[in-house]
Amino acid sequence: MPTETMNGAQLLLRALTDQGVDTVFGYPGGAVLPIYDELFKQNSIRHILVRQEGGAVHAAEGYARSTGKTGVVLVTSGPGATNAVTGLTDALMDSIPIVCLTGQVPTHLIGNDAFQEADTTGITRPCTKHNYLVKSVNDVSRVVHEAFYVAKSGRPGPVVIDLPKDVLFAQGPYTPPPAAGKEHKNYRPRVKGDAHAIEQAVALMAKAKKPVFYCGGGVVNSGPRAAALLTELVKLTGFPITLTLMGLGAYPASDKQFLGMLGMHGLYEANWAMHDCDVMICIGARFDDRVTGRLDAFSPKSKKIHVDIDPSSINKNVRVDIPIVGDCGLVLEDMLKAWKAQKAQPDKKALGEWWRQIGEWRARNCLAYKPSKETVKPQFALERLYHHIKDKDFYVTTEVGQHQMWAAQFLKFEQPNRWMTSGGLGTMGYGLPAALGVQIAHPDALVIDVAGEASILMNIQEMSTIAQYRLPVKVFILNNEYMGMVRQWQELLHGGRYAESYMESLPDFVKLAEAFGAVGLRAEKPGDVDGLIREMIKVKKPVIADVRVDKAENCFPMIPSGKAHYEMILGDEAGKPGEQKVSEEGMVLV
Amino acid sequence: MSKDQKTIRHTFSVLTDNEPGVAARIIGLFSGRGYNIDSMTVAEVDPEKNLSRFTIVTTGTEMVLEQIRHQLERLVSSRAVKDLTADGPHLERELALIKVAGKDAKRIEALRLADVFRARVVDSSLESFVFEVTGSTEKVNAFINLMKELGIVEIARTGVAAMSRGAKGM
Numbered sequence: 023m024p025t026e027t028m029n030g031a032q033l034l035l036r037a038l039t040d041q042g043v044d045t046v047f048g049y050p051g052g053a054v055l056p057i058y059d060e061l062f063k064q065n066s067i068r069h070i071l072v073r074q075e076g077g078a079v080h081a082a083e084g085y086a087r088s089t090g091k092t093g094v095v096l097v098t099s100g101p102g103a104t105n106a107v108t109g110l111t112d113a114l115m116d117s118i119p120i121v122c123l124t125g126q127v128p129t130h131l132i133g134n135d136a137f138q139e140a141d142t143t144g145i146t147r148p149c150t151k152h153n154y155l156v157k158s159v160n161d162v163s164r165v166v167h168e169a170f171y172v173a174k175s176g177r178p179g180p181v182v183i184d185l186p187k188d189v190l191f192a193q194g195p196y197t198p199p200p201a202a203g204k205e206h207k208n209y210r211p212r213v214k215g216d217a218h219a220i221e222q223a224v225a226l227m228a229k230a231k232k233p234v235f236y237c238g239g240g241v242v243n244s245g246p247r248a249a250a251l252l253t254e255l256v257k258l259t260g261f262p263i264t265l266t267l268m269g270l271g272a273y274p275a276s277d278k279q280f281l282g283m284l285g286m287h288g289l290y291e292a293n294w295a296m297h298d299c300d301v302m303i304c305i306g307a308r309f310d311d312r313v314t315g316r317l318d319a320f321s322p323k324s325k326k327i328h329v330d331i332d333p334s335s336i337n338k339n340v341r342v343d344i345p346i347v348g349d350c351g352l353v354l355e356d357m358l359k360a361w362k363a364q365k366a367q368p369d370k371k372a373l374g375e376w377w378r379q380i381g382e383w384r385a386r387n388c389l390a391y392k393p394s395k396e397t398v399k400p401q402f403a404l405e406r407l408y409h410h411i412k413d414k415d416f417y418v419t420t421e422v423g424q425h426q427m428w429a430a431q432f433l434k435f436e437q438p439n440r441w442m443t444s445g446g447l448g449t450m451g452y453g454l455p456a457a458l459g460v461q462i463a464h465p466d467a468l469v470i471d472v473a474g475e476a477s478i479l480m481n482i483q484e485m486s487t488i489a490q491y492r493l494p495v496k497v498f499i500l501n502n503e504y505m506g507m508v509r510q511w512q513e514l515l516h517g518g519r520y521a522e523s524y525m526e527s528l529p530d531f532v533k534l535a536e537a538f539g540a541v542g543l544r545a546e547k548p549g550d551v552d553g554l555i556r557e558m559i560k561v562k563k564p565v566i567a568d569v570r571v572d573k574a575e576n577c578f579p580m581i582p583s584g585k586a587h588y589e590m591i592l593g594d595e596a597g598k599p600g601e602q603k604v605s606e607e608g609m610v611l612v
Numbered sequence: 613m614s615k616d617q618k619t620i621r622h623t624f625s626v627l628t629d630n631e632p633g634v635a636a637r638i639i640g641l642f643s644g645r646g647y648n649i650d651s652m653t654v655a656e657v658d659p660e661k662n663l664s665r666f667t668i669v670t671t672g673t674e675m676v677l678e679q680i681r682h683q684l685e686r687l688v689s690s691r692a693v694k695d696l697t698a699d700g701p702h703l704e705r706e707l708a709l710i711k712v713a714g715k716d717a718k719r720i721e722a723l724r725l726a727d728v729f730r731a732r733v734v735d736s737s738l739e740s741f742v743f744e745v746t747g748s749t750e751k752v753n754a755f756i757n758l759m760k761e762l763g764i765v766e767i768a769r770t771g772v773a774a775m776s777r778g779a780k781g782m
Binding site (some may be wrong): 143144147148151152155172205206207208271332333336337338341 | 618633636640644675679682686688691
């Protein structure tokens with residue numbers, strides 16, 4: 023029986039420590055003062071003070087995504103909790119494990135419209151994997167342990183623990199973390215794939231003539247071992263592989279079997295391979311609308327194998343032939359075993375023909391762009407960035423928009439957990455706080471936020487956090503003075519009427535950097551870019567690099583909304599504003 | 613209409629922890645994902661194990677119904693989910709209270725019909741009856757349709773409670 027009693031705030035910190043938490047991203051306020059008082063008295067948990075609660079969640083996401091650990095957030099009641107909602111939704115969509123502690127008004131005031139009261143469990147119910155309102159101090163430590171288990175097991179996601187202030191002051195007993203297998207009374211997601219289905223899948227793969235691996239964030243979430251096993255299986259089979267935006271790094275990008283990213287702004291060869299394949303092996307991806315394009319024309323000739331830890335991801339958008347529920351790493355391990363046990367020999371001749379076809383698609387060189395001596399092409403800027411960072415220990419985060427897609431196309435990731443981007447929710451303002459979270463976890467690494475000038479302003483206040491903790495985060499802005507992706511869609515779909523997508527009255531980013539104690543750099547001509555990048559990497563301080571890029575450049579390839587993979591448009595084929603044919607049905611899609 | 617688009621009615625049983633917010637989670641799941649709830653009933657069924665049981669009647673395409681089952685299973689508070697319609701023969705019952713007001717012949721006719729449907733009179737005044745009728749949704753509908761002619765004042769229905777036939781439990 024537990025004998026120690028402590029107050030709720032002490033119980034909370036003890037439970038966090040026992041869960042191995044070393045960093046908390048947060049912002050204080052009235053309802054969480056007892057927790058901050060206890061934080062003040064100890065040294066094992068480091069608190070990172072952000073400048074807005076939304077930033078705290080994104081920072082925790084960056085921390086979690088780059089370490090494989092659970093990110094922890096601490097915010098106050100009311101506005102503290104509501105500001106966290108975007109980050110929580112982001113983490114839910116991208117399956118990032120987060121435990122978010124929110125303050126709450128004392129239990130006797132709940133429901134009375136008290137100062138800084140919000141129905142936090144009500145508001146966060148649809149944007150968390152699970153949430154708790156702790157009404158008794160006796161439950162504090164048990165709920166914290168359970169929350170960490172729920173956040174990390176199965177398909178990971180954010181969990182909110184709402185803590186009324188009186189509970190934080192009350193005395194109660196401490197419950198240590200439960201033994202393995204007893205973390206939760208009934209929540210035990212299936213992690214081991216069905217052996218029979220795995221054998222069937224491998225048999226189907228062995229007979230394939232035009233196979234393709236299509237893998238995603240699930241492999242990254244499963245851990246580095248899953249990525250290593252995936253690489254082994256892909257090598258063993260000799261099949262081509264494409265990765266989703268969330269999956270980049272799960273397979274080494276420099277390898278010749280890698281076709282690049284697929285989807286709306288994916289590579290020509292990747293999308294065509296998906297369209298023409300006869301066997302699709304989907305591992306840890308979810309047939310998202312950005313990947314499939316028009317559903318009724320999606321990969322019409324293929325048999326589909328789908329490995330996912332979340333049964334609700336299977337047969338949600340696309341009917342598959344062999345569903346396998348389980349953890350990507352464990353299933354990959356079993357697939358490798360089955361492949362070796364069956365002594366599977368891929369059809370070399372058919373595969374050779376398939377690779378020849380892929381070679382033809384590759385020869386289209388779909389990422390080609392028109393170089394310029396006058397203006398900096400955003401693609402050029404990213405090529406140069408990659409050239410200078412590729413041999414370093416680097417991590418990249420992004421904001422959302424054109425720059426994000428170009429970064430996904432032009433930067434190459436050899437390992438998982440190096441690429442942090444807001445995929446599902448598409449949250450502008452994600453990249454800067456995420457980068458600060460990554461830098462906290464990896465103090466000596468080179469952490470770059472590839473940004474647009476519009477996105478960066480959405481959470482620019484976090485420059486102040488970066489300054490406070492002397493984090494050498496590099497913000498690499500591709501500044502085209504437009505909300506580039508909005509402008510691109512207006513060009514393609516709305517007759518070139520650029521309603522509100524022009525960024526007027528932009529700040530002087532060099533002076534802005536200086537105002538935050540960072541270094542500001544600017545490049546206006548292609549000739550300036552290398553020097554800017556070298557300087558940015560060299561200075562041991564945070565940097566905002568304002569790279570003035572071509573204002574009119576569009577991101578290609580592109581599968582317009584409502585179109586299929588084979589209807590992809592390429593840069594050199596793209597017409598003038600207003601001339602693209604997008605059906606009315608396509609226009610209503612996002 | 614293709615097989616993929618045809619909507620069918622299914623009845624689900626869901627065992628959950630009896631804790632605050634579970635009903636909100638289930639209702640939120642249905643409304644957030646655009647699924648239909650034709651009826652939903654819930655009550656605690658095992659105070660010792662702290663279990664509640666939901667019976668949810670819904671309509672959707674085959675793919676949507678499969679999604680509904682997986683989404684219900686995915687809730688951290690859910691212990692067991694059963695698609696009764698898919699899993700074999702099952703029973704469905706609901707209870708309705710129906711207030712009928714009328715005089716003379718209509719009053720007598722109401723009583724006679726109630727007898728046919730084995731509805732009980734649970735309240736009566738000189739101008740009214742309240743009938744209690746139990747049965748499948750179809751039977752309750754049929755009784756209400758007949759009573760419409762005879763002066764229905766108001767109706768209260770519980771929605772469906774259901775379980776599988778045979779010796780096995782959930």
